[in-house]
Amino acid sequence: MNIFSFGAEFTDEKSCRLHFKEQRDKQGVICKRCQSTDHYWLINKWSYQCKSCNSRTSLRSGTIMESSKLSFMIWYKTIFLLSATKKGFSSKEIQRQLGLKRYEPVWAMVHKLRKAMGQRDDRYTLEGMIEMDEGYFTIEASDQAQKTQKSGCGSKTKSNVMIMAESTVLEDIDTGKARKAV
Numbered sequence: 796m797n798i799f800s801f802g803a804e805f806t807d808e809k810s811c812r813l814h815f816k817e818q819r820d821k822q823g824v825i826c827k828r829c830q831s832t833d834h835y836w837l838i839n840k841w842s843y844q845c846k847s848c849n850s851r852t853s854l855r856s857g858t859i860m861e862s863s864k865l866s867f868m869i870w871y872k873t874i875f876l877l878s879a880t881k882k883g884f885s886s887k888e889i890q891r892q893l894g895l896k897r898y899e900p901v902w903a904m905v906h907k908l909r910k911a912m913g914q915r916d917d918r919y920t921l922e923g924m925i926e927m928d929e930g931y932f933t934i935e936a937s938d939q940a941q942k943t944q945k946s947g948c949g950s951k952t953k954s955n956v957m958i959m960a961e962s963t964v965l966e967d968i969d970t971g972k973a974r975k976a977v
């Protein structure tokens with residue numbers, strides 16, 4: 796996904812939320828109170844409601860975005876920026892790029908994302924990553940041709956991060972050569 800396809804797909808807060816919901820629905824929602832997995836979707840409240848106990852789960856709740864006040868759009872843009880280059884962007888640069896006033900929430904967001912994505916920059920791929928523990932989510936690539944088969948993954952984050960789809964060939968910014976993301 797490049798900046799143009801990203802911009803075309805994620806045009807506003809709503810499109811980001813709908814995409815996020817799609818990803819969450821694939822994982823399934825578990826009620827915190829009764830562990831039921833059957834929910835209604837309350838479209839006006841952006842929340843799930845448990846069919847057994849009526850307990851509500853907001854779209855953010857139980858995910859990496861829980862407790863963050865930043866919009867879905869800001870999260871999506873940040874994930875894109877973190878994935879966009881080999882080195883990614885610093886929190887400070889992301890704050891500047893997104894025109895955000897406060898540094899702390901940005902730092903917290905980036906910190907969580909880096910943790911979820913893994914420390915290695917090979918992992919800064921938007922596609923096909925999903926973290927089961929913290930409810931990390933995916934942004935899928937539309938370009939199948941860029942995808943390559945997921946190879947074995949020996950990193951420490953293996954237990955936390957599960958690669959659901961194939962990962963993407965990233966281009967090395969120094970050499971321009973494609974390298975395989977794992």
Ligand SMILES: [Zn+2]
Nearest residue numbers: 826829845848
């Ligand atoms: Zn319940």
